[in-house]
Amino acid sequence: MTKNAEYILEIINNSKNHPTAEQIFLLLKEKNEKAVLATVYNNLSWLYGQGLIRKISAEGNPDRYDRTERHDHLICRCCGRITDVMLGDLTAELQAQLGVRMLSYDLRMNCICPDCQKKSNNAP
Ligand SMILES: [Zn+2]
């Protein structure tokens, strides 16, 4: 693994904010000022290919990156905010219902977050 890939993996594993490539880029710059945005994209796609990170794609928002530790996501339909949800591992239960050998699953719940809810309540 290259130094940059190591740094990027570390940034993602230490972040709870589901950073975008651009946010990762800014953090990487602090460790390696020579880094360019293309470095980030190349390494993200390599790390993703190796199964070392997760990618969260939501319509209308840039891809976000996350650690691989088992957890699920609650996503606000308005602002795209992502909150981690710990539901426990449903693999066995789902597998029993579906009758297939599941490799993984990615549960995503859509919501309107409290902030956006407030905004829409205040809207005229
Ligand atoms: Zn929101």
Ligand SMILES: [Zn+2]
């Ligand atoms: Zn997450």
